[in-house]
Amino acid sequence: MSQTEHRRPEAGIFASGKPFFVGCNYWASHAGTRMWRNWDAASVEADLAALSKAGVQVIRAFPLWPDFQPLTAHTTWAQTFIEMRFGEEPLPDTPAGRAGVDEVMIERFRCFAELAERYGISLIVGLVTGWMSGRMHVPPAFERVNVLTDAQAIRWQVRFVRYFVETLKDCRAIAAWDLGNECNCMGIVASSDEFWNWCNAISSAIRLADPVRPVVSGMHSLLCEDQPNRHILIADQAETTDILCTHPYPLFTPHCRIDPVNTMRNAFHAAAETRLYGDVGNVPAFVEEAGSLGPCLSSERVAADYLRNMLWNSYAHDCRGLLWWCGHDQTELPHTPYDWVGMERCLGLLRTDRSPKPVMEELGKFGRMVAELPLPAFRRDAVCILSQHQDQWGVGYLSFLLAKQAGFDIEFQYADQPLKSSKFYLLPSVTGTWVISRHRWMELLHAVEEGAVLYVSSDNGSLEPFTGPFGVDIEYVAKAAAPGRIVNAARGLDLSVPAEFLVRYRNRCGEVLAEDGEGNPALVCNRYGRGLLICCNVPLETALVEMPRIFADGKPEYYRVYQLLAELAGVKRNVTRQNPALTLTEHEVDADTLLVVAVNNTPEELTDTLHAPGWKLVDAPIGPAPDAEGVLRLPRNTGAVLRYQRS
Known part of the structure; x- marks a missing residue:
């Protein structure tokens, strides 16, 4: 068992084979973040009743840190610390007092958990909630303190978490403990070691008090290389917690706020990011927060289409569940962060009168549809190795x-991880002089010698050995004066690929699959042992990452390069289609039964013909079925589950 493999005997709602769950993040409609100090049990019950009726199955809830641990530091000369108090009152000589916890708040949370159980809602509890929607919330004792690294602050967080979990673990509605809401926003760490220590302290406190329930990461995006907390790593989160999560908002995630939210790029944002986390971390991962971020960014209809498409793809790609941000609109609240941030006021599934928005209707409908149809693992055809010093x-x-457009699915790993077993590897857009360590590179070349296919595209990256195995010499590398090209007239390929550097190949012994328009090789295949090495002189993936509308009809068909790679790797899917916007995942039930999830990733109705030689369509458990000729018609941004039997 690897150190990041799941360590619990039971992952609860996140376990493989459990139904895909839907729900939301929650603050009370009457008070938002002030719900605990302005507690109104009747209003909270009305919220939960409305959410449950509309189809919410899981809620992520937040015991706001300063409300539950309202510590004031009392100091003497030169701010020398003497003791913690509740305002002017000494801490009670009780377990709660020694943990600095307000017992009234604990009982309010217990009431909340009992109400959730009454309405059939499971809870994920974000324990150290010091960051929320653009505002910091910390006990008075820790104002202007780096609560991620300060030893005294961590001691009191551990005491709070240990007491809270020990006291409330008997609440049957609680399904998991979350470290807290986006705790990587609570302070800046100077190294990955500092944040690992914080995560390990909080996770250990949870596990000592409750060794049964899984621990969820709860972090904001771990993808932004230019953010102050770039030291917070997926692998570290997987080591210190049991379940990873994504918060895939197009507005805040690099390369996502480029196309309309109801088109292909954003239809796969949540699924792609969640699979990256889960694959690299080797633990379950789910979509913990998602949303369109209000009417200033998309209409209610478009937001509903976006959510429906995101749900289908998350379900198909083993993302375990999806929670919307958030339960209710907060348009009438005068306090911060709602007074500061206009975006935070209109993010609910329900309006202020608790009436459902179109997104709520889509979420509830989807949850009911898939409740009885958990999917087996989906087929992966290739391993995508993400190398060092690249985006x-x-x-x-x-x-x-x-790959999705080309008709196959990939699994992720980092270049410094042990090589995953596969017959088809992608090492895309390698850049710089630190791409992959020699021992990992030799391991990869050995896999090719044994029969695998490896594709490498160049963003001026250094690999050694390269020229011998790949059958080309690199004549020179220089700043590009014009976009690169990938031209294969026989296949109808003529693709323009913007690149910072021109890498000029001279072919020695390989098969030239495409040229650059000037007679020079651009894509070359070479036999290596029993396998194939394929190199591309332009960074196809990097070139497209910020290019708008590249997945729309009528745009250059860049995915056809990946189709060619899949052909060379011998990838043969059981069920195929023609339109690249119609994506398929295959889920083997047994040797003779196959479920296929077909998804239309466009805002228009889509019609295509499915081919399944050797298989007979039995039925469509969810959504429309193809006709006798295999013609499938799918409404915009929606999907279907098809069942095939081997014929």
Whole structure:
């Protein structure tokens, strides 16, 4: 068992084979973040009743840190610390007092959990909630303190978490403990070691108090290389927690706020990011927060289409569940962050009168549809290796999308991880002088010698050995004066690929699959042992990551390069289609039964013909079925589950 493999005997709602769940993040409609100090049980019950009736199955809830641990530091000369108090009152000589916890708040949370159980809602509890929607919330004792690294602040967080979990673990509605809401936003760490220590302290406190329920990461995006907390790593989160999560908002995630939210790029944002986390971390991952971020960014109809498409793709790609942000609109609240941030006021599934929006109707409908049909694992045909010193998210995202268009699915890993077993590898858009360590590179070349196919595209990256195995010499590398080209007249390929550098190949012994328009090789295939090495002199994936509308009808068909790669790798799917916007995942039930999830990733109705030689369509458990000729018609941004039997 690897150190990041799941360590619990039971992952609860996140376990493989459990139904895909739907729900939301929650703050009370009457008070938002002030719900605990302005507690109104009747209003909260009305909220939960409305959410449950509309189809919410899981809620992520937040015991706001300063409300539950309202510590004030009392100091003497030169701010020398003496003791913690509740305002002016000494801490009670009780377990709660020694943990600095307000017992009234604990009982309010218990009431909340009992109400959730009454309405059939499971809870994920974000424990250290010091960051929320653009505002910090910390006990008075820790104002202007880096609560991720300060030893005293961490001691009191551990005491709070240990007491909270120990006291409330008997609440049957609680399905999982979350470290807290986007705790990587609570302070800046100087190294991955500092944040690992914080995560390990909080996770250990949870596990000591409750060794049964899984621990969820709860972090904001781990993808932004230019963010202050770039030291917070997927692998570290997987080591210290049991379940990883994504918060895939197009507005905040690199390379996503480019196309309309109801088109292909964003239809796969949540699924691609969640698979990246789960694959690299080797633990379950789910979509913990998602949303269109209000009417200033999309209409209610478009937001509903976006959610429906995101749900279908998350379901098909083993993302375990999806929670919307958030339960209710907060248009009438005068306090911050709602007074500061206009975007935060209109993000609910329900309006202020608790009437459902179109997104709520879509979420509830989807949850009911898939409740009785958990999917087996989906087929993966290739391993995408993300190398060092590149934009790993951008390159991985585009590789995922090009593979989907080309009709196959990929699994992610990082170049410094042990090589995953496969017959088909992608090493896309390698850049710089630190691409992959020699021992990992030799391991990969050995896999090719044994029969695998490896594709490498160049963003001026250094690999050694390269020229011998790949059958080409690199004549020179220089700044590009014009976009690169991938031309194969016989296949109808003529693709313009913007690139910062021109890498000029001279072919020695390989098969030239495409030229650059000037007679020079651009895509070359060479036999290596029992396998194939394929090199491309332009960074196809990097070039497309910021290019708008590349997945729309009538745009250059860049995915056809990946189709060619799949052919050379011998990828043969059981069920195929023609339109690249119609994507398929295959889920083997047994040797003779196959479920296929077909998804239309466009805002228009789509018609295509499915081919399944050797298989007979039995039925469509969800959605429309193809006709006798295999013609499938899918409404915009929606999908279907098709059942085939071996014929």
